[in-house]
Amino acid sequence: MHFPVVLQSMPEEDLLSRLNLAGDPVTNMRSNEQKDESGPALRKIESGRESRPSSQTARATLALREMLVQGQLRPGEKIREVPLSAELKISRIPLHLALERLANEGFLEVLPKRGFRVQRFSVEDIQDAIELRGVLEGAAARMAAERPPDPRILGTMQELSQEILKLIRRSRMTIDVFTRYIELNAEFHAALLDLAGSRMLRRAVERACSLPFASPSAFLKRQYISTDLRELFLISADQHCAIVDAIANRQGMRAENIAREHARVARRNFEDALRHREPIDGMAGAKLVSL
Numbered sequence: 001m002h003f004p005v006v007l008q009s010m011p012e013e014d015l016l017s018r019l020n021l022a023g024d025p026v027t028n029m030r031s032n033e034q035k036d037e038s039g040p041a042l043r044k045i046e047s048g049r050e051s052r053p054s055s056q057t058a059r060a061t062l063a064l065r066e067m068l069v070q071g072q073l074r075p076g077e078k079i080r081e082v083p084l085s086a087e088l089k090i091s092r093i094p095l096h097l098a099l100e101r102l103a104n105e106g107f108l109e110v111l112p113k114r115g116f117r118v119q120r121f122s123v124e125d126i127q128d129a130i131e132l133r134g135v136l137e138g139a140a141a142r143m144a145a146e147r148p149p150d151p152r153i154l155g156t157m158q159e160l161s162q163e164i165l166k167l168i169r170r171s172r173m174t175i176d177v178f179t180r181y182i183e184l185n186a187e188f189h190a191a192l193l194d195l196a197g198s199r200m201l202r203r204a205v206e207r208a209c210s211l212p213f214a215s216p217s218a219f220l221k222r223q224y225i226s227t228d229l230r231e232l233f234l235i236s237a238d239q240h241c242a243i244v245d246a247i248a249n250r251q252g253m254r255a256e257n258i259a260r261e262h263a264r265v266a267r268r269n270f271e272d273a274l275r276h277r278e279p280i281d282g283m284a285g286a287k288l289v290s291l
Contacts, residue, residue: 056094068107071287075120105210121289129214134263136205140196141255145247153195160188161240168233189216
């Protein structure tokens with residue numbers, strides 16, 4: 001099944017810079033909590049405004065995660081806490097807690113004696129992360145189908161799936177349409193977790209998706225740019241509708257299988273890039289990956 005897509009003409013440099021603003025919903029969701037008018041990737045944390053250690057730790061975690069994703073801290077690099085503390089203008093204890101949190105998320109490696117090192121990810125790590133997200137979201141879809149449904153959340157998922165389907169059936173896949181698709185896609189996956197109603201599963205999914213290349217939108221930018229892969233948008237949209245239909249009809253196994261297959265669209269996208277020896281610089285967190 002194929003649908004025609006015509007990209008709105010714009011300079012390639014401008015197109016790529018605007019695409020980078022779309023980014024990853026998980027990373028953006030966290031980054032938005034600390035946005036200010038300063039603009040640079042690394043935002044200084046002023047301890048005078050936020051004196052509580054818990055607040056300082058949260059803000060330090062956001063800033064450090066952004067530094068890692070943007071490649072300001074390189075794979076294999078040992079974290080030097082004293083200069084980093086001075087650079088971020090935050091005390092050592094909240095900084096150390098933030099580093100422990102990022103180690104728990106998988107961004108950092110805890111050294112045997114003391115300290116942290118930036119984690120280095122392989123192709124197999126990316127494939128496994130995508131597969132793990134599929135397993136977890138498959139479990140969420142099955143739980144949503146087997147547990148007493150929440151009509152409000154199910155209705156929201158139905159509306160989102162239909163809006164996504166209408167959006168990608170347009171004849172022109174402009175940058176604005178693509179950005180809107182990313183927003184709706186993130187909302188759909190969040191609603192799936194809401195409908196599953198499992199706090200434990202939510203924690204597991206959020207931890208898996210904390211690695212930027214494991215999130216539902218990690219490879220969408222390449223899908224947008226590549227002519228050969230644009231039909232994957234329609235495949236994904238059809239899968240959204242099928243997941244909702246299976247949940248509504250209390251078909252747990254079917255919902256789980258479709259959700260797991262849905263995650264494999266990202267893996268197919270990534271493996272296609274490797275097969276054609278394309279750079280993955282545009283992928284969120286690409287600077288942490290060793291090919």
